[in-house]
Amino acid sequence: DQQVKQNSPSLSVQEGRISILNCDYTNSMFDYFLWYKKYPAEGPTFLISISSIKDKNEDGRFTVFLNKSAKHLSLHIVPSQPGDSAVYFCAAFSGTYKYIFGTGTRLKVLA
Amino acid sequence: GAVVSQHPSRVICKSGTSVKIECRSLDFQATTMFWYRQFPKQSLMLMATSNEGSKATYEQGVEKDKFLINHASLTLSTLTVTSAHPEDSSFYICSASLFGTGELFFGEGSRLTVL
Secondary structure (H helix, E strand, C coil): CCCEECCCCEEEEECCCCEEEEEEECCCCCCEEEEEEECCCCCCEEEEEEECCCCEEEECCEEEEEECCCCEEEEEECCCCHHHCEEEEEEEECCCCCEEECCCEEEEEEC | CCCEEEECCEEEECCCCCEEEEEEECCCCCCEEEEEEECCCCCEEEEEEEECCCCCEECCCCCCCCEEEEEEECCEEEEEECCCCHHHCEEEEEEEECCCCCCEEECCCEEEEEC
């Protein structure tokens, strides 16, 4: 039972365009969501987070949107850069101090 | 941001031996650390939750006798893969949460290869 889903395993975007990565969850008890970026053979690095009391959080080129009624969040990267090419994981925090990760989306930004 | 250090980053061992991986929070105290395993082209699979001073909580399907976790201090958790076999070869990642913010910080990961 996958509580956090990233239905697109991969995404290719032209440099300078917007990248939109999507994440769906099933558990309404999740109250905190995070996005991580991961390069091969490295640990994930934190990108941006959002609390369930908000519907948008912005940090530079990265914006996360949360739609609680649809149990959906998305990460927007604009403008996309070749260095953004990586695997992106969304994660949900359940309050029982457990983080549930999605399956990841591999983003490739084409120069 | 907070730093979590993992060591060693790469280890190669013979089948049947045990390997210990360390995870340290360098500039904060982590009462809870997590251990993950990443299979090729798959998500991060949570193996266990490690709480300082108590026994780790293992996820379903993870053998606690095979993957020994010790969280002896607020800054150190260790994962020992006992009697390693080639199928244990994987990328192991630890993380620690920063109390009060919910943010999760990851170590650099450790690639284990069992020959």
